[in-house]
Amino acid sequence: MDVRRYLSAVACVLVFTACSKKSVDSVYSDNSTLDSATCVGQSIQNKFIVQWEDGKFTVESAENAEAFKKNFIEPQLESIRKVENDRQLQLESTSAVEAYGTYDSWGQTMVKADSAYAQGAYGQGVKVAVVDAFVDTTHPQLSGRVAINYGEIPNNGIDDDKNGIVDDYYGASFVSSPGSTSTPSPHGSHVAGIIAADPSKGSVRGLAPQAQIIPAQFIANDGGGSLGDAILALQYAANRGAKIINASWGGAPCVASLRNAFQELERKGILVVVAAGNDGRDIDAYPEFPASFNLSNQITVAASTISDFMTSWSNSGFNLVHVAAPGEHILSTVPGATTAYMDGTSMAAPFVSGTAALLWSAKPTATAQQIKAAIEQSVDVTSGHEFKVKTRGRINIQKALQVLSQLVP
Ligand SMILES: [Ca+2]
Ligand SMILES: [Ca+2]
Structure with a gap:
């Protein structure tokens, strides 16, 4: 390896985002690194939330993550900002409807x-x-x-x-x-x-x-x-x-x-x-x-x-x-x-x-x-x-x- 190429490689490591291209793995997160104590919600393995570079969101389906990476993310990598698995929400909602007295308005x-x-x-x-x-x-x-x-x-x-x-x-x-x-x-x-x-x-x-x-x-x-x-x-x-x-x-x-x-x-x-x-x-x-x-x-x-x-x-x-x-x-x-x-x-x-x-x-x-x-x-x-x-x-x-x-x- 000549010296110039070696230096260039070092620079890329140091300023990774500046000189690396996006990769499939850099835009896709399976949420596995997040704090499990606060990250409730079961991951939905075959649905993917895609945020595009223009700020729009879509939700896409695929057989599994590997297939989605290969067939969806890779061909459109330049247009995609971030991809995460969809998740079930643990929604809090008030379902009880109770009849009270006269509290109108x-x-x-x-x-x-x-x-x-x-x-x-x-x-x-x-x-x-x-x-x-x-x-x-x-x-x-x-x-x-x-x-x-x-x-x-x-x-x-x-x-x-x-x-x-x-x-x-x-x-x-x-x-x-x-x-x-x-x-x-x-x-x-x-x-x-x-x-x-x-x-x-x-x-x-x-x-x-x-x-x-x-x-x-x-x-x-x-x-x-x-x-x-x-x-x-x-x-x-x-x-x-x-x-x-x-x-x-x-x-x-x-x-x-x-x-x-x-x-x-x-x-x-x-x-x-x-x-x-x-x-x-x-x-x-x-x-x-x-x-x-x-x-x-x-x-x-x-x-x-x-x-x-x-x-x-x-x-x-x-x-x-x-x-x-x-x-x-x-x-x-x-x-x-x-x-x-x-x-x-x-x-x-x-x-x-x-x-x-x-x-x-x-x-x-x-x-x-x-x-x-x-x-x-x-x-x-x-x-x-x-x-x-x-x-x-x-x-x-x-x-x-x-x-x-x-x-x-
Ligand atoms: Ca319409
Ligand atoms: Ca219509």
Whole structure:
């Protein structure tokens, strides 16, 4: 070996990324090196999440990893940024629907939603994606509040607008594994109603009653879901023009794909509102994903009670959970043209999504970071009520509107 070639080889070892070409093994990760304590979720051996160099995600199938590397990754190596196995999510969702007494709309009153309506802010012009379980778009309080994809002709079996999804007139489902039950989960419809239910058509008071919901389902009726399906639903929501994405779920494995997907949303200026989780634990110390991602476009939400304390079961964190919002005995829409009470940070997150929609309709030029700052800087902090969250408080829409008008003159 001549000296020059030898030196060149050494330089390549030292600055590996600068002079090496990508290899199949450098883009493909089987997640085997991650911390097994926090990386829950069984790997799906024949499904692969592909992030392309242009930022897009697809989910592909192959017989096994070796076949996928040889037949898919290798021929397209230059266009592929990262590949990981898909995984089952250990989703936390509130499935119990209990009938409580007369707690109707206590949360909407406590956060002072009326102050926005007095200023003409109803969430108009703001699309909020519910990346969740099934959303009942026929519910009388939701049917007029669903964002319509006018490029699509419904129910003709054709992808008219060529966005890759057949008949996504209202929304789309990315559930690839249908699960064991056909009865719709109430979860997605309940979340959607908290954000935007039409109060003129029933007893539920949606926070932002003129916002539009984009249903993007990835959670099956039995509560199952996969990481790849979640990422495709997030990507779809962004492509449909969502300003806000509500993620009332957790239990995702700490793989790079989901973080990269959330970072794409950050790059696109989309606000992401995430439930902190219902395990009564500190997610600063024991991370929960996506709640613990800590991105600039992310608000992670704890649940508060009617007496304005943290619920006993809400996850917390002085760094990674930002605010509290009503999350106990929350009335909202569920399938079957009816209503129900549910508990959970899953209910608290859409209070913040609805709040963000109100703020954005008041100041359409605000950035996701300004909306987040207005919500964080306006919480009610009550002496003796210890909210174990970054801001120490519970959201207040009236004050948030005032703060936003200072941030965005
Ligand atoms: Ca379509
Ligand atoms: Ca169609």
